[in-house]
Amino acid sequence: MKKQLLILMMGCIAGTMSAQDGWQSLFNGKNLKGWKVIGGEAEYKVVDGAIVGTSRMNTPNTFLTTKKQYGDFILEMEFKVDDGLNSGIQFRSNSKKEYQDGRVHGYQYEIDPSSRAWSGGIYDEARLGWLYPLTTNAEAQKAFKHNDWNKARIEAFGNNIRTWINGVPAADILDAQDATGFIALQVHSIGKEELAGKQVAWRNIRILTTNLESAKSPQSGIVQHNCIPNTISGREAAEGWKLLWDGKTTNGWISHRAPKFPEKGWHIENGLLVVEKADGAESGNGGDIITTEKYKNFVLTVEFRITRGANSGVKYFVNPDINNEPGGSAIGCEFQILDDNVHPDAKLGVNGNRKLGSLYDLIPAPADKPFRPGFFNKATIVVKGNQVEHWLNDVKIIEYTRNNQMWDAFVDYSKYKDWVNFGNFETGHILLQDHGDEVYFKNIKIKELE
Known part of the structure; x- marks a missing residue:
């Protein structure tokens, strides 16, 4: 009887505790x-x-x-x-x-x-x-x-x-x-x-x-x-992250050809920076845009969404003054953005080095890269001196070393062979490319490194 009473009391206590803890x-x-x-x-x-x-x-x-x-x-x-x-x-x-x-x-x-x-x-x-x-x-x-x-x-x-x-x-x-x-x-x-x-x-x-x-x-x-678009959290701020685009204005960005933002070819829509559809020509509509500042060592993240058949890119170590030709894009190392299944550029170059995520025309991204069609994808570029990495959706897909003999050999075998000191500059602008196709950007952030 005492044992049964004890069990009953314990059950009542457990039930009360369960109710009390919420x-x-x-x-x-x-x-x-x-x-x-x-x-x-x-x-x-x-x-x-x-x-x-x-x-x-x-x-x-x-x-x-x-x-x-x-x-x-x-x-x-x-x-x-x-x-x-x-x-x-x-x-x-x-x-x-x-x-x-x-x-x-x-x-x-x-x-x-x-x-x-x-x-x-x-x-x-x-x-x-x-x-x-x-x-x-x-x-x-x-x-x-x-x-x-x-x-x-x-x-x-x-x-x-x-x-x-x-x-x-x-x-x-x-x-x-x-x-x-x-x-x-x-x-x-x-x-x-x-x-x-x-x-x-x-x-x-x-x-x-x-x-x-x-x-x-x-x-x-x-x-x-x-995941809150175009914002820097308290934790990010403490870690040294800054917005490169505020999600509302063109502040901090100019044309690669002039000291102001392009008057056509780009627009801002619901927190997205949009490259407008044109004729698919390289920098043939509004033209590329670059940051007003130059950067040396950094981690850069850019979220992008491509439309069917689109071509674009994120470039770094860009110095527009070395490209004085009236047409075409500014020269720099490029994280390629491309619809690999539709755009013809995917079949050009060597071993797929013009496909999405590649160091354009130089080093191919792996075939099993974690690209998500129809969604926003995150490109990350990490530069620490001569060591550079490309990441896609938090997976590292490319790493390379510049300013050495192997790098110069890559360049000599690419479309950049005639550009003096290509990719070896100590600093440069960040560039978003207009290739005449509709592409969306958001959450453009940078953390400068020592």
Whole structure:
């Protein structure tokens, strides 16, 4: 009798503590009360205290969503997924008639059992794509457990969203697109019969929406991605980052041919710097634009989106005074921007050295570069003296050394062979190229190095 009474008392204490700490269960372990299915026709059912989703052919992404909306919160749950099946946990997501006829869109905690291992990364479903892939977070990539239960944690506080996988910090972003939305469990669409019947499961789903500050995790120290267009966060400012374009004006940029911004060929639209469509000629419309300042050692990031068949580029070590010809582009090392599948320039040059991401006409980017058609992609150029790197979407694709015999040999075998000291200048302007095709730029930032 005493033992039964003790057990009863302990149960009452545990229940009181659970109520006091503010956590709420989103799944009762028995049925799908409080949830609804939208999007596709994959099946969800409750098995042994877990929600199990099963993939199905010929249906789009399917989502089991909460009926309630949530803003700031800490969300935790466990998940297990069959190898070969991609999935995710939606949060602050929505389905609105005015957005692609009700298509689910919003933030997603990635569930990725592939060799890429991006579980815990943040994807923007049906909108911007990847906000935080795990390309620079090897510890999080190693944290995922195949064919076993994994623990997900998501903290959403205002514009700051952070994630963990099995206690390891995975992603950290600043973004201001959605402040509220539902939570949803995704069964991804499949295109292969052998993936039909694959399953993903979730259990122990709970959320905290009150007294959040006391439960907030300390800063982890992983890289933070500022996804708010054309802004510098406090953390970025402390690290030395500055905007090269403010998202509103032409301040800091001029034509490579004149000390003012071009009067045609470029315009600003909803926080985007746009090269206008013309006849595809090199610098034949508004012409290239360059920074008013020169730079020596730096990390430069530029986000770009190309239209079908487009050609453009980001150049550095540009000194317009060495190119006095009336037409054509200013001369400099170039991170090539190109639609490799359509533009004829992709078939020219040597070994693909005129394709996207390449050091134009000199060093080719790898064929498996992480380019995302239809989305904004991030070009990063790192210069430390004579050491230079090209990165695409946080993956290094090229590195080279200039001002040496090998560099001069590359140049002598390129279209730049007649330009004295090409690529060997100590400083130069940053340039965005007008090649007569429509291209969009945003989030142009620089951090100068010693």
